[in-house]
Amino acid sequence: xxxxxxEILNLRTTQRISTALVFLGVSADLLGxxxxxxxxxxxIGEHAGNFGLSSLPVIAVGIxxxxxxxxGRITNNHKLESFGKNLYPYFIAFxxxxxxxxxxQILNSLNLPLFKENxxxxxxxxxxIALGILAVKRFRNTHLNRS
Numbered sequence: 001x002x003x004x005x006x007e008i009l010n011l012r013t014t015q016r017i018s019t020a021l022v023f024l025g026v027s028a029d030l031l032g033x034x035x036x037x038x039x040x041x042x043x044i045g046e047h048a049g050n051f052g053l054s055s056l057p058v059i060a061v062g063i064x065x066x067x068x069x070x071x072g073r074i075t076n077n078h079k080l081e082s083f084g085k086n087l088y089p090y091f092i093a094f095x096x097x098x099x100x101x102x103x104x105q106i107l108n109s110l111n112l113p114l115f116k117e118n119x120x121x122x123x124x125x126x127x128x129i130a131l132g133i134l135a136v137k138r139f140r141n142t143h144l145n146r147s
Contacts, residue, residue, distance in 0.1 A: 015141065018134035022059065025051040025128055054099055054128035055135075061091040062136030092133065099125035 029052035031040060065088040072081030099122065 012138070012141075015134050015138035018131045019138055022055050022128070022131045022135045025055060025124075025131070029053070050099070050102075050125045051128045054095060054125040055132035058092060058095055058129055058132035059135055059139075062088050062132070063139055065091070066136070066140050088136075092129065095129055096126070099129065 028040065029050070065084045067084070068087065069081050069084030072078065072084055
């Protein structure tokens with residue numbers, strides 16, 4: 001199996017692990033916003049803040065775009081099917097841009113020390129987006145019979 005061929009990303013095991021990691025990351029995010037934040041390891045407590053904010057919209061839009069695309073296919077509405085197909089990748093690019101702009105504060109200032117302060121949150125946000133994409137792939141494979 002080759003990583004570049006995408007075969008590993010299509011494995012059910014990979015998709016199940018990513019779904020579990022999204023669940024754990026969102027749980028850590030919720031715990032990180034509560035008064036029990038000090039119970040978490042420091043490295044997780046400091047950088048879990050935007051995990052749910054990055055992964056949950058990607059998952060929600062991925063599922064909605066799949067349903068829109070399927071509805072367009074069933075009703076033979078090519079515009080609706082095309083809209084559902086294009087909505088997801090554009091939204092992922094939008095979320096990566098939001099993550100880059102907010103967490104690395106590129107939009108506020110291009111000061112490198114500021115970027116170094118937030119590189120942990122930026123990395124966690126990108127990881128959350130990537131895992132969210134794999135979790136949506138599992139939903140599509142399971143519920144829409146796609147490979």
